[in-house]
Amino acid sequence: MxxxxxxxxxxxxxxxxxxxxxxxxxxxxxxxxxxxxxxxxxxxxxxxxxxxxxxxxxxxxxxxxxxxxxxxxxxxxxxxxxxxxxxxxxxxxxxxxxxxxxxxxxxxxxxxxxxxxxxxxxxxxxxxxxxxxxxxxxxxxxxxxxxxxxxxxxxxxxxxxxxxxxxxxxxxxxxxxxxxxxxxxxxxxxxxxxxxxxxxxxxxxxxxxxxxxxxxxxxxxxxRLAEAALRTTRTEPDWVEAVREQVKLAVDSRMMSDVPVGVFLSGGIDSSTALGLMARGSARPVETFSVGFKDSPAYNELDYARLAAKRFGGNYHEVLIGTEDMVDCLPSLIYHQDEPIADPVCVPLYYVARLAREHGVKVVQVGEGADELFAGYPGYLTALSLYDRAWRPFAMLPSPLRKLVYRGLAPGFRALDRIKELDHLHRAALGEELFWGNFIAFRELEKRPLLRGPLGNGALTSHDVVRAQLAELDSALPDADMLQRMIYLDLTFRLPELLLMRVDKITMSTSVEARVPFLDHRLVELTFGLPRGLRIRTGPKHLLKKAVRDLLPAAIIDRPKQGFAAPIKEWFRGPAADLVTTRLERSGLWDLDCFNVAHVRDLLRRHREGHTDLSTRLWCLLNVALWYDDWIGHNPGSRQ
The missing domain is CATH 3.60.20.10 (Aminohydrolase, N-terminal nucleophile (Ntn) domain)
Known part of the structure; x- marks a missing residue:
């Protein structure tokens, strides 16, 4: 790279x-x-x-x-x-x-x-x-x-x-x-x-x-993914074998290097699969790198990472980080991202990438993409249940009736502060898509009190982005089911513009190249046409689990999905709370006159008092505020 x-x-x-x-x-x-x-x-x-x-x-x-x-x-x-x-x-x-x-x-x-x-x-x-x-x-x-x-x-x-x-x-x-x-x-x-x-x-x-x-x-x-995806009929055993072989080819090809190749190891199925296949084809132990949290052990997966490293004879390295490390790396993150990539995982990713470089490794394989290909996110199942149970039947009602139902139920949802449910009802009444991506910061209804001026006049809606992204799929595969639509949206939008930019910008800030075997385009083309049942028959990643069961320990395959996350809820209620408040209060971002600053202060207060977890929204605001001050404001590019 x-x-x-x-x-x-x-x-x-x-x-x-x-x-x-x-x-x-x-x-x-x-x-x-x-x-x-x-x-x-x-x-x-x-x-x-x-x-x-x-x-x-x-x-x-x-x-x-x-x-x-x-x-x-x-x-x-x-x-x-x-x-x-x-x-x-x-x-x-x-x-x-x-x-x-x-x-x-x-x-x-x-x-x-x-x-x-x-x-x-x-x-x-x-x-x-x-x-x-x-x-x-x-x-x-x-x-x-x-x-x-x-x-x-x-x-x-x-x-x-x-x-x-x-x-x-x-x-x-x-x-x-x-x-x-x-x-x-x-x-x-x-x-x-x-x-x-x-x-x-x-x-x-x-x-x-x-x-x-x-x-x-x-x-x-x-x-184009929708046009390139393979359309084939196979038995489940044939699918298992095809996936097993293609994943192996993808991992093996990404060993191409004149320097050692390591792996970022979370202890989940994806990175453990990469490690297992790398170890099979390597004459020397694979260098593995993991990150955990000093004061938030509930977020750690280190026991499983150690298990995988031991199983495959890897040279295991780990680093533990805390609130002070998040604070220390923020200026570097804002500089290297160029525009904010508001995923808190950037923090642990920065430290695990630095760990790899400190041990002389400048190429690693990572597990991004597997959750999208094999429906590994619990949010997919939640959305499918809601869609089958309520969304689809409600969408079949005439538009005037849907809007009448919304007007009747909205006051009750607001009184109970059920904003997520209210947003779903509002979008269903308008005939919009249920699924906008696996993680959303501010919903459209939540933007109304947040924004003002040119952004708060109701002329914009992020549903336009979702609709435009799905237009190609609707044209090429008009019979795509709900799960395919969700996976397509994540593969073509959230993955390349958030998750992969997170990987690229942060690893490259430490001069480390990250390779992504699960996004080998041949594997993507093969799996996009998977029948819904093969993806989720026994839960998330049904097919991938079957394909690697002979490779990985059962303790890794059968454990509940935890996901790679950072404890920003705790960070923003602990020692970092004052930092967040100060940087947001003093930011030049508010000079744009697009934000209701009083509402931002209210979000800070509600999170600190523990009324609700608003950490991801505050992280989103903090990142764009720091970005504005560094790149646009009175002293742009000061870190340069």
Whole structure:
């Protein structure tokens, strides 16, 4: 994994300034501390920071060209089938300079142009400059494991792995995208292609963008989950075998490295499966890394992590963190995230990534994606029960009758402070989707007292994001059942824009690359069409549990799901309470005149007094307030 940056001034033809490109590239040094490189080719410049993992020699340096140096690429990620592709390319006359997977991209592009992405298996974001055709190509991998941001400013396309590099450009003004902020308050993150920075976009997963300086660049999909998903009929034993084999292939392929590969081990099924399969194919013990909480043992899964490490002979390492560690790492989190990723798990993830780096490991496998593929979240079952029991029958009533029922029941729900149930009833009355994602910060009804001005006038609703995300599924698979719709929404939105960005930004802040075997696109295409019963017949992850029962201890497979979480409820009622209050009270965010500050104070008071758990909402507000102060406010980018 690496960091990439670039400028294509194809609209003006002006040469790129070396000093500007160097500043942009330097801002990504944490993503690639091992080496750096610059290409200047008139109106186009590419910058690269290298984390050496495959081909540690100088021949792996980037930017990397083809044979006659008419095509150049900067690449972040891994191409796991590059050796197979290379054999075919060499047989057709292409000449390689080294052993890296990066070089395969330029040669494959020579043959297939943009369609080269169809043959790439892995996790990647790259930028390619084609001097012959005078065009720039940006690509993000199918599931969105790697990030890529861009903006168009006065005839210049400016792009990078992280927004902070783009902000080095003097033409960028720092303004808040208010619509993105509204949706952030719902989803803990911003939906692609928006970011919280007005005018800066994120390339959506499975998309590419080309620009020749003449037209406004528009991202185009090269892969769509709903269209790519396999449609097949199998018996349950056949499904078990197919999943077992594909998971093994995914884990094995992600062992591709010239340096040791470790694993972040929670003690759950997903990371334990990765460890077990890694250990089977490794000649040396696998380095495992786990994190727990000093003062909140109920959140710990360390006993199971130790059990898994012992079972597979791993070299086990753990770190314990407390409230003071959360406070200490907050400035670093806000800086490295660029825009807030309001998942409290960023805190323990930061410390376990740092632990890996301290032990000399800069590549790890992680378990993200398995809960989505195999319906591991309890929220899926809860939503299914509600949908079958009440939502679907209620939705069949005429719209006027649904609204009449809502008006009749709403006062009672409000009097009992049953906001969640009231929100469900309100959305059902409007004919909206039941499921918006596994975790929601502020529901639409909760935003009404929170917001004012341009965000509080009722013109926006986050249901528009949900509806737009599901439109492709409805077109390609109109008969998709409720469970498929929920999984699709998480796979195409929450996973790439929240969970995977959490993994990428936090691990890379410590110069560690995270690989995600459960999001091998072949495994995703295989499992998306799973019948509902095979996913949840005996509960969450029914099929995955059957597939790995011969691999893992029963104590890990059969234990109740705990989930990787952080004790922010306790942190925000303990020593960190004053910090949260102070930072929120003093934030310049309220200068936007979009928030009812008195309501924010009321949320703080209610949480501290123990009336209700509002910790996730406060974390959402705290993160965006700190972000605003660091990146937008009176002293933007002060940590830079």
């Amino acid at each position: 690496c960091g990439i940056a670039g400028i294509a001034q194809l609209g003006t033809g002006e040469p790129v300034e070396r000093t500007l490109l160097e500043r942009m590239t330097k801002r990504l040094a944490h993503r690639g501390p091992d080496d750096d490189g610059i290409l200047l080719d008139g109106a186009v410049g590419l910058g690269h920071r290298r984390l050496s993992i495959v081909d540690l020699s100088p021949t792996g340096r980037q930017p990397m060209p083809n044979e006659d140096e008419t095509i150049w690429v900067v690449f972040n990620g891994e191409i796991y089938n590059h050796q197979a592709l290379r054999r075919g390319l060499e047989a057709r006359g292409h000449r390689y300079r080294g052993r890296s997977d990066t070089e395969t991209i330029v040669h494959l592009y020579e043959e297939r142009g943009e369609a080269c992405v169809d043959e790439l298996e892995g996790e990647f974001a790259f930028a390619l400059w084609d001097n012959r055709r005078r065009r720039t190509l940006l690509v993000r991998d199918r599931l969105g494991v790697k990030p890529l941001y861009y903006t168009l400013q006065g005839g210049s396309l400016i792009f990078a792995s992280e927004i902070k590099a783009i902000l080095e450009h003097p033409g960028i003004s720092r303004k808040v995208d208010l619509e993105a902020l509204y949706h952030y308050l719902t989803f803990f993150t911003t939906p692609a292609p928006s970011t919280l920075f007005d005018g800066i976009r994120k390339l959506p997963p499975g998309h590419l963008l080309t620009w020749d300086g003449r037209n406004h660049p528009v991202p185009r999909p090269y892969w």
